[in-house]
Amino acid sequence: xxxxxxxxxxxxxxxxxxxxxxxxxxxxxxxxxxxxxxxxxxxxxxxxxxxxxxxxxxxxxxxxxxxxxxxxxxxxxxxxxxxxxxxxxxxxxxxxxxxxxxxxxxxxxxxxxxxxxxxxxxxxxxxxxxxxxxxxxxxxxxxxxxxxxxxxxxxxxxxxxxxxxxxxxxxxxxxxxxxxxxxxxxxxxxxxxxxxxxxxxxxxxxxxxxxxxxxxxxxxxxxxxxxxxxxxxxxxxxxxxxxxxxxxxxxxxxxxxxxxxxxxxxxxxxxxxxxxxxxxxxxxxxxxxxxxxxxxxxxxxxxxxxxxxxxxxxxxxxxxxxxxxxxxxxxxxxxxxxxxxxxxxxxxxxxxxxxxxxxxxxxxxxxxxxxxxxxx
Amino acid sequence: xxxxxxxxxxxxxxxxxxxxxxxxxxxxxxxxxxxxxxxxxxxxxxxxxxxxxxxxxxxxxxxxxxxxxxxxxxxxxxxxxxxxxxxxxxxxxx
Numbered sequence: 355x356x357x358x359x360x361x362x363x364x365x366x367x368x369x370x371x372x373x374x375x376x377x378x379x380x381x382x383x384x385x386x387x388x389x390x391x392x393x394x395x396x397x398x399x400x401x402x403x404x405x406x407x408x409x410x411x412x413x414x415x416x417x418x419x420x421x422x423x424x425x426x427x428x429x430x431x432x433x434x435x436x437x438x439x440x441x442x443x444x445x446x447x448x449x450x451x452x453x454x455x456x457x458x459x460x461x462x463x464x465x466x467x468x469x470x471x472x473x474x475x476x477x478x479x480x481x482x483x484x485x486x487x488x489x490x491x492x493x494x495x496x497x498x499x500x501x502x503x504x505x506x507x508x509x510x511x512x513x514x515x516x517x518x519x520x521x522x523x524x525x526x527x528x529x530x531x532x533x534x535x536x537x538x539x540x541x542x543x544x545x546x547x548x549x550x551x552x553x554x555x556x557x558x559x560x561x562x563x564x565x566x567x568x569x570x571x572x573x574x575x576x577x578x579x580x581x582x583x584x585x586x587x588x589x590x591x592x593x594x595x596x597x598x599x600x601x602x603x604x605x606x607x608x609x610x611x612x613x614x615x616x617x618x619x620x621x622x623x624x625x626x627x628x629x630x631x632x633x634x635x636x637x638x639x640x641x642x643x644x645x646x647x648x649x650x651x652x653x654x655x656x657x658x659x660x661x662x663x664x665x666x667x668x669x670x671x672x673x674x675x676x677x678x679x680x681x682x683x684x685x686x687x688x689x690x691x692x693x694x695x696x697x698x699x700x701x702x703x704x705x706x707x708x709x710x711x712x713x714x715x716x717x718x719x720x721x722x723x724x725x726x727x728x729x730x
Numbered sequence: 731x732x733x734x735x736x737x738x739x740x741x742x743x744x745x746x747x748x749x750x751x752x753x754x755x756x757x758x759x760x761x762x763x764x765x766x767x768x769x770x771x772x773x774x775x776x777x778x779x780x781x782x783x784x785x786x787x788x789x790x791x792x793x794x795x796x797x798x799x800x801x802x803x804x805x806x807x808x809x810x811x812x813x814x815x816x817x818x819x820x821x822x823x824x
Contacts, residue, residue, distance in 0.1 A: 469775075471772065471773070472775055474772065474774045485795055488783055488797045489770070489773055489774060489776075489797065491772075491773065493770070493772075497768040498765075498766040498785045499766075501768070501805065505766075548770075549768040549771065589795075591794060591795055592793075596785075
């Protein structure tokens with residue numbers, strides 16, 4: 355059974371006044387408008403913090419009621435910051451199995467209503483209890499990983515600044531992005547410290563937003579070619595290597611195995627860059643650069659130009675990080691590129707295949723999605 | 731050298747044993763090397779601001795995540811690990 359993405363919708367990321375279900379409805383409305391009268395028989399909602407931050411459990415019922423899909427089957431999926439990607443994979447399995455014909459996948463998060471410290475504490479619930487016990491936060495652990503990466507491979511910190519500069523340059527063309535103003539490397543380096551070496555502009559922003567994707571049986575330019583996911587030790591101290599994310603490597607192996615596509619055929623990457631150094635590690639873990647070689651690769655290719663294009667949507671750094679929605683936003687961005695619907699962020703020439711990668715927690719549960727098909 | 735107050739964490743790893751000196755001196759806590767350390771400018775609710783943590787490697791590649799009380803140690807520094815029940819923290823003189 356084949357599946358493809360047939361429609362995409364976004365609710366602009368940023369500080370939004372709408373509540374969780376209204377954001378979801380905004381994105382769903384855009385996706386369903388492209389669907390015509392074809393019925394949806396499965397609703398999957400990806401979200402991380404609805405209970406902890408919004409006091410809103412039973413989220414899929416709320417969304418189904420809000421958008422008028424009470425007759426569909428449905429479920430909510432949570433995989434920390436990869437919830438959106440996990441929701442997509444669940445929908446793909448349902449369609450591939452033949453049990454459902456057409457799934458509406460939603461991913462939504464509302465984070466700006468509560469104080470930052472409260473949201474940070476909720477996000478830290480995805481860490482190992484021993485890490486929570488010492489007051490570690492996601493940015494703090496990301497900082498430790500980034501320090502190890504920079505030391506092991508003698509990385510010039512200016513490369514981290516360049517990642518943010520490229521992200522913000524791309525995001526200015528994305529009408530759904532939170533940050534549409536470019537920044538310079540000087541501004542990045544002058545931004546306040548969050549957990550050194552990470553500064554504010556090296557880190558993704560708390561955000562609100564929603565994404566909707568329709569995946570259904572059949573063929574199309576955004577065919578689901580391969581999906582893969584994998585786990586790694588939850589606690590950082592239990593990992594044999596602190597400069598690579600094994601969960602990404604294994605998820606990529608699994609996705610490429612089923613996709614029957616090689617890395618050379620991938621024309622666009624949408625990667626999880628919640629922290630600037632992670633983009634470099636993503637490129638290596640996915641096999642697009644040798645270990646330690648991503649800084650040079652990234653500098654030489656000057657993304658988002660060159661093949662494959664890297665984060666032409668602006669990535670998480672440019673788009674904002676409503677955590678449960680980001681993984682689906684990456685998949686949606688790849689689908690739009692393959693369907694020729696990217697507007698000002700379009701990659702030229704239009705790619706035939708693309709890859710989206712999403713990190714859950716501190717890379718303890720990662721997802722890789724490959725869309726498209728090989729050249730004839 | 732800076733003294734780092736460490737929280738010995740309950741992960742899958744066993745707790746390092748403290749070596750007993752023959753000279754009747756007090757038990758010496760284990761020592762470790764700093765792999766990375768950082769200061770959180772925006773800690774989670776309930777933690778002091780700023781808040782410092784460090785990743786420490788003890789003998790036999792046992793690693794700990796530690797609360798740092800005092801100046802942030804540099805990478806590579808050898809520091810003292812102090813244990814206090816399940817979560818280890820010891821005040822450090824400035």
